[in-house]
Amino acid sequence: MSSSFTKSTARNIFYGGSVFFFLLFLGLTFDTMNTLPKRDNSANLTESAIRGKKIWETRNCIGCHTLLGEGAYFAPELGNVYKRRGPDFIRAWMAAQPTGAPGRRQMPQFNLNEKEMNDLVEFLKYSSEINTNNWPPNIEG
Amino acid sequence: MQYKSQAVAKPYFIAAIALFVGQILFGLIMGLQYIIGDFLFPLIPFNVARMVHTNLLIVWLLFGFMGAAYYLIPEESERELHSPKLAMLMFWVFLVAGALTVVGYLAVPYASLAKITGNDLLETMGREFLEQPLPTKVGIVIVALVFLFNISMTVLRGRKTSISLVMLAGLWGLALFFLFSFINPSNLVKDKFYWWWVVHLWVEGVWELILGAMLAFVLIKVTGVDREVIEKWLYSIIAMSLITGIIGTGHHYFWIGAPAYWQWWGSVFSALEPIPFFMMTVFAFNMVNRRRRDHPNRAAVLWALGTGVMAFLGAGVWGFLHTLSPVNYYTHGTQITAAHGHMAFYGAYAMVVMTMISYTMPLMRGRQANSNKSQVVEMWSFWLMTVSMVFITLFLTAAGVLQVWLQRIATTPLSFMETQDQIAIFYWLRLASGVVFMIGLGLYIFSFFVSGNKDDKVAEA
Secondary structure (H helix, E strand, C coil), X not given: CCCCCCHHHHHHHHHHHHHHHHHHHHHHHHHHHHHHHHCCCHHHCCHHHHHHHHHHHXXXXXXXXXXXXXXXXXXXECCCHXXXXXXXXXXXXHHHCCCCCCCCCCCCCCCCCHHHHHHHHHHHHHHHCCCCXXXXXXXXX | CCCHHHHHHHHHHHHHXXXXXXXXXXXXXXXXXXXXXXXXXXXXXXXXXXXXXXXXXXXXXHHHHHHHHHHHHHHHHCCXXXXXXXXXXXXHHHHHHHHHHHHHHHHXXXXXXXXXXXXXXXXXXXXXXXXXCHHHHHHHHHHHXXXXXXXXXXXXXXXXXXXXXXXXXXXXXXXXXXXXXXCCCCCHHHHHHHHHHHHHHHHHHHHHHHHHHHHHHXXXXXXXXXXXXXXXXXXXXXXXXXXXXXHHHHHHCCCCCCCCCHHHHHHHHHHCCHHHHHHHHHHHHHHHHCCCXXXXXXXXXXXXXXXXXXXXXXXXXXXXXXXXXXXXXHHCCCHHHHHHHHHHHHHHHXXXXXXXXXXXXXXXXXXXXXXXXXXXXXXXXXXXXXXXXXXXXXXXXXXXXXXXXXXXXXXXXXXXXXXXXXXXXXXXXXXXXXXXXXXXXXXXXXXXXXXXXXXXXXXXX
């Protein structure tokens, strides 16, 4: 680096650049929060779906599955599972775990009661209706 | 070692290495579960193993960062640490809290753990990497604050160098952004949006300041290059890190419900994120080439150069590979992400901690460098771990490309599990590379116990 570019120049770029781009980031965040109601399906975020989100979290589903592509890559994407499989399949699937098939990946049995199961399905339905810019590319997730 | 209190770094580094072993062990368990699905089920289900794997990574890196700060800050400030006692107390608090958390993950079903630890009071659990129970999260904040108080007081009352200020800024940022782990809106989109304020603004933001400061510190020591030059590089690198990285957060906002304009902001800025990492590589090689002394600790020099190269490959190149939104549309949430994650964390953060350990540990043990024999073993461990990590990344990338093709592009797409069966061969190869990595790690630990012949002992400090 040339001698006209001094340490204090570099330091000023660091401070100035960081502050400028952080403020820009806050501005974009502010705009995002204002735009979200049109996209985030919050109109359908019912009490049941909120309880379902808590069930999703306290069973650590994200430790195997992805949800809108984020999480672990050990088991299928569940952001669109409501559309891929439908509510009845989800209930039957959860009830049948673990399959015990030798050598196959196993999902634990979470012993959810009927109300909890409904809440979870409600949460997955809500998630599947978020505007994700058409992701995933197809129904397989 | 110029100040007695720098020695508190030692237990921090030992704990970091011990937890690193645990991390790799659980990595191997998961690697096997990817192929033999019911391995250790129901004793250790995959989600539990993964939680232990990723949480141990975070905790051992934090131990490494704190140990590095406790060594580096007194030396830069030219005074003893404000309170070595407080540093030792926090060491035990953090270690016990970390151990109890891992025991909790392994011994109790997650839902019960959530109930016992008061998740109902403030629901923060069950989100990737932030799975820790509420008391652990609060504990992390307390340990971080006490730690920051300790090193900030040291800096305030001593010499203020650019390296210590950058280190301090990075560590304060780390603590500040962790506070977003307590924010968990029931609106899934907002939950995900602010979750990245912890995860992205850590690893592609403030952690880069810590990385840069640690690397600069070691490079000054082992090359003897003028501080002005090194600190100019440091500021230039971290300026680019934050200029690209903050808005670069947008590359996580493509498909989670955020507005579509993030595809532009995220793609453009994150495409520039490799620049600071490339600068880091150039920086490390440049400084070593312009060295004014040949430091007897050649292993530390190797780690420093390795950090530059591997951080650029893992974070820079493998990040760029899938960061543009039209590409990410297909690769999001696949093994491509896993490939990038592995090499980036190893190349940037695991390696910089090992650089610091490699440089400081001999000094804390009363010698300028280890014996030649010990350094040779350490360098073997460097190559075994680094090369096997390259292979882990390549195999996961191959798995990811096939996964994208079979599941998302092919004219008759396969289901997730059908796809996984098709790419199993790459999981086998990844597991084999993982075993080599573990051997390398074993050798690394062994290198601390190699004393070497008396006659080839390097100059005592």
